[in-house]
């Protein structure tokens with residue numbers, strides 16, 4: 001069967017968020033063509049909503065393969081961004097601003113100290129700061145503060161500008177992104193290729209298919225079990241700061257953060273709610289992460305509100321990404337479940353998935369194989 005355009009595709013990528021676009025870009029860097037199918041706006045579910053924090057050390061409470069994956073991706077950021085800027089002239093405002101993780105009260109200090117012990121064994125650049133040192137690093141911390149860990153090599157990027165640059169680069173490379181195509185089902189053709197069916201009645205044929213549909217991944221029918229990804233809604237907001245007074249990303253308990261962006265806004269977030277695919281912004285949601293600031297960084301609460309929004313993080317049952325080939329369907333690959341870290345993980349995901357598609361089996365991805373959820377009923 002021919003594709004809708006009358007030809008068989010080498011690679012079809014379902015989903016034009018940061019993950020799908022990063023895979024297409026890495027494939028293109030290796031001389032491989034792909035076609036992205038996108039139901040609506042590229043990155044509209046999660047990528048455009050992200051705070052853009054690039055902070056591996058705050059995303060896990062132990063060393064291991066997940067932290068290795070996060071750190072590897074952070075190390076790939078400078079060349080990734082440089083290449084996009086060179087290709088498109090569009091800057092995604094990537095900065096190694098440094099990140100602080102704070103213990104507001106003395107009773108929060110032992111847990112922070114314990115984290116510093118194991119993390120500084122992995123990275124000697126970390127600094128354990130008393131309150132005055134932390135305040136010198138981030139002037140917003142005028143309130144109650146005991147101590148902080150400083151991560152000088154971490155930072156952030158402006159996620160909507162990152163995907164804009166990536167889309168610009170894909171367009172320059174003539175990688176097609178078809179909008180308005182909502183994929184419903186993937187099935188083997190019977191002669192070594194895959195068929196990609198969409199809601200609009202279309203059917204395309206490809207040698208390889210990558211599912212990168214974010215929080216809606218489990219809606220797509222595939223051979224065997226569907227991919228178990230759950231949407232986790234996040235509410236978030238931005239205030240306008242006067243100039244570039246604020247400088248570092250700050251993580252504060254229980255789950256809050258603020259991110260001073262290079263454009264003068266400060267992004268403050270975020271809730272985590274399992275409420276299906278609904279997105280909404282509520283006063284109660286915003287209060288969850290704003291309330292702790294009244295004692296930690298009260299000045300931020302006096303700044304003019306710029307924008308509120310929400311998005312859907314894609315979460316797998318173990319909260320880890322799903323990366324690699326489908327165990328029972330040759331030619332089908334999965335790149336999902338990036339949850340809180342899809343922006344950070346974009347460069348390494350692009351590399352890993354390009355390796356798999358080219359027939360490799362990248363070691364870094366082996367702990368994240370889809371077969372932990374999709375294992376054969378006979379296997």
Ligand SMILES: Cc1cc2nc3c(=O)[nH]c(=O)nc-3n(C[C@H](O)[C@H](O)[C@H](O)COP(=O)(O)OP(=O)(O)OC[C@H]3O[C@@H](n4cnc5c(N)ncnc54)[C@H](O)[C@@H]3O)c2cc1C
Pocket residue numbers: 014015016017018019020037038039040041042043044045046047048049050051052053054181182183184212213214215216217219220233234235236269270310311312313314335336337338339340341342343344345
């Ligand atoms: C509030 C919030 C804050 C966040 N902050 C950070 C952060 O600071 N740092 C970080 O690293 N990450 C952060 N994240 C997480 C990050 O945004 C996600 O992990 C990442 O964007 C996932 O990328 P994706 O490409 O898999 O998904 P998406 O960006 O959701 O893209 C998936 C795409 O697939 C399309 N699609 C879905 N189904 C179909 C279909 N059937 N057919 C065709 N197309 C389809 C969708 O329309 C969408 O464009 C945050 C997320 C939220 C919500």
